[in-house]
Amino acid sequence: MDQPVDQPVIRIHPADDVVIARRQLMSGTALPGEGITVSGLIPPGHKVAVRAIAAGAPVRRYNQIIGIAKQPIAPGQHVHTHNLEFSSFERDYAVGQNAQATDYVMPPATFDGIVRADGRVATRNYIGVLTSVNCSATVARAIADHFRRDLHPEALAPYPNIDGVVALTHGGGCATASDGEPLQVLRRTLGGYARHANFAAILVVGLGCETNQIAGLLEQEGLAAGTQLHTFNIQDTGGTRKTVAHGIELVQWLLEGANRVTRQPVPASHIMVGLQCGGSDGYSGISANPALGAAVDLLVRHGGTAILSETPEIYGGEHLLTRRAVSQAVADKLLARLRWWERYCERNDAEMDNNPSSGNKAGGLTTILEKSLGAIAKSGTTNLIDVVEYAQTVKAKGLVFMDTPGYDPVSATGQVAGGANLICFTTGRGSAYGCSPAPSLKLSTNSALWTRQEDDIDVNCGTIIDGTESIAEVGRRIFEQMLVTASGRRTKSEEHGYGQNEFVPWQLGATM
Structure with missing residues (x-):
């Protein structure tokens, strides 16, 4: 370079x-x-x-x-x-060969966060409306739409400290085994959102007869209804109109308390960023991804956490991660997830090289091996501390890998369920994306995209290709954007209202 x-x-x-x-x-x-x-x-x-x-x-x-x-x-x-x-080949995993001690920055950088009563730190302040099943999606959206600033600006005008009321709906919740992994994963995802620090309060709306009973969701996830978590079913409340009215009344009651927050300086160690790339091109692994990796290295040095995901998009490059694993056990967990994906593809008559997409190929990427090597650059050079399954709570500090599909909405949904309070999303072709309740920063790989689609892009990393900035310089700029975004400055995707439709839990197994 x-x-x-x-x-x-x-x-x-x-x-x-x-x-x-x-x-x-x-x-x-x-x-x-x-x-x-x-x-x-x-x-x-x-x-x-x-x-x-x-x-x-x-x-x-x-x-x-x-x-x-x-x-x-x-x-x-x-x-x-x-x-x-594409061709498979033997890889030298050399576990831990490149692991090294982290040079922590003391004192760490700070951002202006919202400290909840229980000590959790938020980057945003939403009220969320979750659904147990697809059948209650329309009701949930009607409740949230009553408070949309673009439709009803007066509804939230008295509550300047509230970022919005969002309905996060999905297409599942029924026609599945009541004791199988697909339902467990859906409940784990919903539970992660219900606990997310960026929600001041949550409503969970059900139909009443679905497989994903709200009581079962609460039991599996160790949740309990209370002041900040309200649950109800359409069948019990008396139908659509009455349920929407009930939900609106509850949100209206919650707004005053949710608005009583202030931001205060907190360490950058409270930032947990989900790393995403979508609409990648031939420049992704040269500019935006390594620049984001440089920002991740800075964040980890300041005590923060980054979640690398999209297991099919590290395939063929996983040896670069095992070399940074802090233990054989961590490396083995990563390799076990890759073997699971090989079997998953075989069961579904698919191949791991079905990825890249047509848009990736038009942008210069040819095989999954090439795409994976560029995608892994997002993780920087820091140690791989842990590997978790989809939507599991991330507890470790540092770089963590979460097993997810490569499809961006599904992958980021798992990261946010795991605790990510910020998303950094690189793109070379121009993806449009947001992720309520976590703000999403978009990073372009080339200046032509920045010029064409600046309305959607927060950071131009094409300056690396242009030769006007180094990877380290852009990485520093991204890290500073993380801090100001976590402090409350709205991203381009937030300005456009992205975030509700991009809630897409991973649907495993057969639909019966």
């Missing part, structure tokens, strides 16, 4: 077989320092071969294998789906 700005390509590692186009390259373009000439059209963010590669030979980027050549590739040719394919 220390090449001159006017260099048409980026070389990541001296041993790489490919370089990355900074801009669209025409056939005949000479590549200074590489001693080759481009053959054919190379889109921005895509790969150019810098040496002859035989058919069946591995191809390296980041000095790591990203696939094998399907046919002979000549220097200067475009390397993509037409001549590069």
Whole structure:
């Protein structure tokens, strides 16, 4: 990344077989320092071969294998789906080889947080309306819509310290086994949201006859109805109209108490950030992801926590994480989740290389190996402290891995259920996303996206590609954005009202 700005390509590692186009390259373009000439059209963010590669030979980027050549590739040719394919290979897990002591910053940075009565620290102050089943979704939305600032600005005008009333609905809750893992995972997810510090109070609305009985949800999650947690069913309350009215009345009663909060300086150790990337491109692993990784390293040094997820999108690069694991047990937990995914794909006639998406490929990514290596860069260089299952409460400080699908809404929902009070989301193609009740910072991988879609992007990391900032400099900027966002400054996605529709619990198993 220390090449001159006017260099048409980026070389990541001296041993790489490919370089990355900074801009669209025409056939005949000479590549200074590489001693080759481009053959054919190379889109921005895509790969150019810098040496002859035989058919069946591995191809390296980041000095790591990203696939094998399907046919002979000549220097200067475009390397993509037409001549590069996924192939499994043996990986050296070298558990703990790169683990190192953390150099903590004392005293740590601070942000202005909301300290709850029980000591938990919030970055936002919402009232939430959860549902036990899809059948109560319409009622939950009607309750929350009564307090929407864009529809009824007068409803929350007297309560300036409340960020909003949100309905988080889902498509499950019935037609599943009453004692199976799918219901347990849904309840764990709902329980995590019910306990989330960013909610001043919660309503849980049910139908009454569903499999996911509210009483069972409370029992599994160790929750109890009280001043800040109210539950009721449509069938018991007397139907839709009466239930909506009851919910509105309850929220109205809760608003005054929820509004009585103040922000105060608290250590950055109270920040737990979920790491996401969506709509990735060929620049993701060069700019936004490593810059976010640099910010994660800073956050961990200040005592905070980061959650890396999307298990299918670390596949093939997991050896980079096991080398940073603090113990064999932590590494074994990570590898066990990957083996589970292999069996899961086999049962469903799928393959791990079904990922990347068409948009990822248009942006320059070819195989899941290449995508995974770039995605792991979000985690920085700090130690891997723990591995947890989907939506489990994260208790460790430092870098934690949570097993989730790669689909962004499902993955981030699990992270927030686990306790994330901030999301950092990198994108190269321009994802639109929010995640109530946790604010979501969007980071662009390239300046063209920033220029085109600034309305949705909070931080431009394309300056790394442009050569005007280093990864460390942008990482510092992201860390500072974490602090001001946790202190209450609204993100672009919050301004647009994203966050309710993006609540998507992971649906496991058969729907009966």
